[in-house]
Amino acid sequence: MSGAFAGERFVVLGLGIAGRAAARILADEGAAVRVSEERPDPEGADELRALGIEVLAGGHHPSHIEGATAVLASPGVPESAPVLSWAIERGIEVWSELDLGARLFDGPYVAITGTNGKSTATELVAEMMRAGGLDAVACGNIGYPFSTAAREGHEALAVEASSFQLRFHHRVRPAVSVLLNVAADHLDWHGSLEAYAGAKARVYELQGEGDVHVGNADDPAAAAISQGAPCERVWFRRDRPGTGEVGIENGQVVSRMRGETVGLGRPAHDSAGFIADAAAAAAAGLAFGLPNQAVAEGIRAMVPLPHRGEQVAQAGTVRFLDDSKATNVHAALHALEGKRDVILIAGGLSKGVDLSPLAAATPSLAGVVAIGEAASEIASLFEGRVPVRKAGSIEEAVRTAFALAPEDAIVLLAPACASWDMFRDYVERGDRFAAAARELAEEVGGGQP
Numbered sequence: 001m002s003g004a005f006a007g008e009r010f011v012v013l014g015l016g017i018a019g020r021a022a023a024r025i026l027a028d029e030g031a032a033v034r035v036s037e038e039r040p041d042p043e044g045a046d047e048l049r050a051l052g053i054e055v056l057a058g059g060h061h062p063s064h065i066e067g068a069t070a071v072l073a074s075p076g077v078p079e080s081a082p083v084l085s086w087a088i089e090r091g092i093e094v095w096s097e098l099d100l101g102a103r104l105f106d107g108p109y110v111a112i113t114g115t116n117g118k119s120t121a122t123e124l125v126a127e128m129m130r131a132g133g134l135d136a137v138a139c140g141n142i143g144y145p146f147s148t149a150a151r152e153g154h155e156a157l158a159v160e161a162s163s164f165q166l167r168f169h170h171r172v173r174p175a176v177s178v179l180l181n182v183a184a185d186h187l188d189w190h191g192s193l194e195a196y197a198g199a200k201a202r203v204y205e206l207q208g209e210g211d212v213h214v215g216n217a218d219d220p221a222a223a224a225i226s227q228g229a230p231c232e233r234v235w236f237r238r239d240r241p242g243t244g245e246v247g248i249e250n251g252q253v254v255s256r257m258r259g260e261t262v263g264l265g266r267p268a269h270d271s272a273g274f275i276a277d278a279a280a281a282a283a284a285g286l287a288f289g290l291p292n293q294a295v296a297e298g299i300r301a302m303v304p305l306p307h308r309g310e311q312v313a314q315a316g317t318v319r320f321l322d323d324s325k326a327t328n329v330h331a332a333l334h335a336l337e338g339k340r341d342v343i344l345i346a347g348g349l350s351k352g353v354d355l356s357p358l359a360a361a362t363p364s365l366a367g368v369v370a371i372g373e374a375a376s377e378i379a380s381l382f383e384g385r386v387p388v389r390k391a392g393s394i395e396e397a398v399r400t401a402f403a404l405a406p407e408d409a410i411v412l413l414a415p416a417c418a419s420w421d422m423f424r425d426y427v428e429r430g431d432r433f434a435a436a437a438r439e440l441a442e443e444v445g446g447g448q449p
Helices: 018-030 045-050 082-089 098-103 118-130 144-150 165-167 193-204 221-227 272-288 294-302 329-336 358-362 375-383 396-404 426-446
Strands: 009-013 032-037 054-057 069-071 091-094 108-114 136-140 158-159 176-179 212-215 234-235 246-251 252-255 261-264 308-317 319-323 342-346 365-370 388-392 410-413
Touching: 009 018, 018 045, 018 069, 018 098, 018 144, 018 426, 045 054, 054 426, 069 082, 069 098, 069 193, 082 091, 082 365, 091 098, 091 165, 091 212, 098 136, 098 144, 098 165, 098 342, 108 118, 108 193, 108 272, 118 136, 118 158, 118 272, 118 294, 136 144, 144 158, 165 193, 176 221, 176 272, 193 221, 212 221, 212 272, 221 234, 234 246, 246 272, 252 388, 261 294, 272 294, 308 375, 308 426, 319 426, 329 358, 342 358, 342 396, 358 365, 358 375, 365 375, 365 396, 375 388, 388 410, 396 410, 396 426
Parallel strands: 009 032, 009 069, 032 054, 069 091, 108 158, 108 176, 136 158, 176 212, 212 234, 319 410, 342 365, 342 410, 365 388
Antiparallel strands: 246 252, 252 261, 308 319
């Protein structure tokens, strides 16, 4: 059989979206493929078996990886998983799904990582590429596998790279890499902040002469990592840029790269996080070689992705904002920046992260409604500072928050936690919040935005 992986034997660990895509693509490219999955009855197993792919469900076993050329770890398989230790002990290379995309794609790509803002920045870069006349899409951790996009004949790609994916890669060498920011997150998966930061640093590990790394001049932890990039470095910031940088002046993205000062337009959303993402994407687009006009058009065309701070309803004078994607403290604090009289809905799975820095948001708050497994921890942070309530569901949280809200207040869902204790994912959490807010708005007046 012909194909990029003809004669090779792969074991795909995990049968999620990325795992299913990887298994199909490897088989299409001539590899012998086996899937090992913890769940006893995983979605998509029968479909893969019909393609001649062996699926072993109900738990990993050392025998599953015997004879493998490589083991491809899905993002859901933690670094500490015994099956990865078995592979390493046997001298079997552990791949990321990113490796599969990198081996299959011949064109240039931008790889973007960070604790927060990855999806927005990735979509922005893809918009800029298309505005510059390139056939390009956003892919990777954004929900559309890099390996799938790599086989579609695009001229360029914008690739979102998670720490889970970067931890195991061996082949990712982007033309431009971007590190947006670094804050404590996913410590349950990586084991420590140092290991998490180390995984983020791997975004530039294989870069060299002719490549560019984009770093965040305003984030000391991220900037320290970016200083280690073995290639040209370009910086973005949220205020006036220095020579060779991209930044923000009077709400507009401004570039001082290429020996000139150029205004690139005002982002469609004025949240602190979105503006920083726009500056980072602009730096990446310019470093990639896109014209100023294409970068400006991309900024104008891009609107915030769902569940990242958009207003979903207004009940009387109270506005409801959905930032369900704020799944860690860093993102929640960004969501609160510049706001006042906020009733914050927060809580969920803390992922092993210390939530206490969230207390810094107290000056922005008029109250807190705590939900999920971390409800007691969230409540204890704010008791004695602002009114605090607990709610057993997102629907109850919406009504409790409205009852606490003063006139002209904001009810903000910015949970600072993962959603999996109560919801399928952050999307379901945000959708149910929005639905509950709209139902309340219909009852009291004010309607949708």
